[in-house]
Amino acid sequence: MSTGKLYLVLARLQKRYLEVNHVRVLLVNHFPLEGSGSGIYTKNLAMQLVKKGHEVCVIAPDHQEVQMKGCEVRTIIFSDGKNCCYEVDFNFPCFTTHPKSYLTFYELSEFQINRYVDVFEKAMKEAVEEFVPDIIHCQHLWIAPYCASKLGVPYVVTAHGTDIKGFCRDERYHPYALEGAKNAAAVITISKQVDADVEKYYGVESGRRRLILNGFDEEIFRPRDLNRSDVLKSLNLNTDYEYVVSFVGKLTDFKGVDVLIRAAKIYSQEIQNVITLIVGNGEKYDELVKLRDDLDVKNVYFLGHRDQDVVSEIYSIADVSVVPSRNEPFGLVAIEALACGTPVVATNQGGLVDFIDETIGSLVPVEDDIALGEAIEAEILSPSKSERRQRAARKAMEYFSWDRVVDDVVRLYTDVL
Known part of the structure; x- marks a missing residue:
C-alpha cells in the first residue's frame, strides 16, 4: 500500500473512532x-x-x-x-x-x-x-x-x-x-x-x-401457526403423520446422523405415526440411505438441501429437533429450532451444553442411540409440550x-x- x-x-x-456510530x-x-x-x-x-x-x-x-x-x-x-x-x-x-x-x-x-x-x-x-x-x-x-x-x-x-x-x-x-x-x-x-x-x-x-x-435471523426463524399436513404436502410427503422429528445439517460423520437413524428404529417402534425428516446433504448421503434401508427403519426421509424459509416451516411443525453431533462447536441449527418454538434433543458436548437444558429439551451422551431414542420419545409424548415450545422461543429471542x-x-x- x-x-x-x-x-x-x-x-x-481516526475519524470513524471519534464518530463511533x-x-x-x-x-x-x-x-x-x-x-x-x-x-x-x-x-x-x-x-x-x-x-x-x-x-x-x-x-x-x-x-x-x-x-x-x-x-x-x-x-x-x-x-x-x-x-x-x-x-x-x-x-x-x-x-x-x-x-x-x-x-x-x-x-x-x-x-x-x-x-x-x-x-x-x-x-x-x-x-x-x-x-x-x-x-x-x-x-x-x-x-x-x-x-x-x-x-x-x-x-x-x-x-x-x-x-x-x-x-x-x-x-x-x-x-x-x-x-x-x-x-x-x-x-x-x-x-x-x-x-x-x-x-x-x-x-x-x-x-x-x-x-x-x-x-439467528428473527425474520425467518420464529413461532408460526402452520398446518402440518400442508407443509408435508409441500414436501411431497404423506400427510397422515401425527408426529414429526427433524434434523438439519450436513451429512458428514461428525453430525451423527447415523446415530439418529438407529434411534429412529427405537422410537418409531414405540410411537405410531411418526415421521423423521433429514434436511441437508453431504458425502455421507448414500451411506446413510443404505443404513436406513439395511435397518429397515420406516418413515425416515432425506430431503436434501432446503432454503431457510422451508427449514423454518419444518421446525415449526416438528415436535422435536435433533442435534446428534459427535462434536458441535456451537449448534446454530439448535438455536434456529428453539426460535421456532421447537424443543431440542442434543448431545452433551461442545457448544450445545451452553444453552440446552431440561426446560427446553435434553442432552444425551454421544453415540448413545438408545438414550437418544428415549429422549426423542419423551419429548414427543411430553404432557407439557405447549409450555416447552413457548419457553424455547423465549429463550432463543432473549439470548440469541x-x-x-x-x-x-x-x-x-x-x-x-
Missing part, C-alpha cells in the same frame, strides 16, 4: 453466504450492520456473482464444472462438505493451496484500496486472516470451530492459521469449547479473545437475537479501533 493510501486509511480510522467493515468468508453456518453468520451480520447504519463490503466464494441488498458483495468465482466463467479452475474447498462443494482443503495440492491464497490476497487487497474499510472481519482462523495480516488494516476473526478441526487435520495450513491468529486484534469465539480450543491450539491469550454466541449479537460485535470493533 502506498504512503498516501496508508495515510488516508489512518485518517479515516459509523464503521466501514470488510467481511471475508471462505464459504458462500448460504449453505454453511459461517456463511449464514456472515450474511446475517452484514444485514444487521447495514440496518444499524454501518457500511459493509463482503468477500466470499461462489459459482456466480452474488448480490445482497444494502451492501457490496465481491464474489470470488470458483469452478463447479458447469459454469464457464470463473477465476479459479477448481471448486471452493471446505472443512467437511458444502451443498455446493464436496472438495475439502485436505485434498488440495500445494499448487492449489498457493492459488487459493493468491486469489484471496488479491481480492482483499483490492477491497482495502477501493472500499477503504475501517476494520476487516474474517471468518475462520484460516487463510483470510493471514491475508489480512499483510494489509495494514486492523482485523478481527471469528473462530467457528470447523477451522479448528481443519487445523488439527492438516499441518500444511499451520503457518497461515498461526500467523493470522498472532496478528489479529481480537478473536471472537462462538462457544466456551471453541474459546478453550483457540487458546490451546493458537495461543491466543484471554485479552484478545471475546466470547460472543451466535445469533442478532440485535444483541451485532451490538456486541460493534462494541468489539470500536474497542479495536
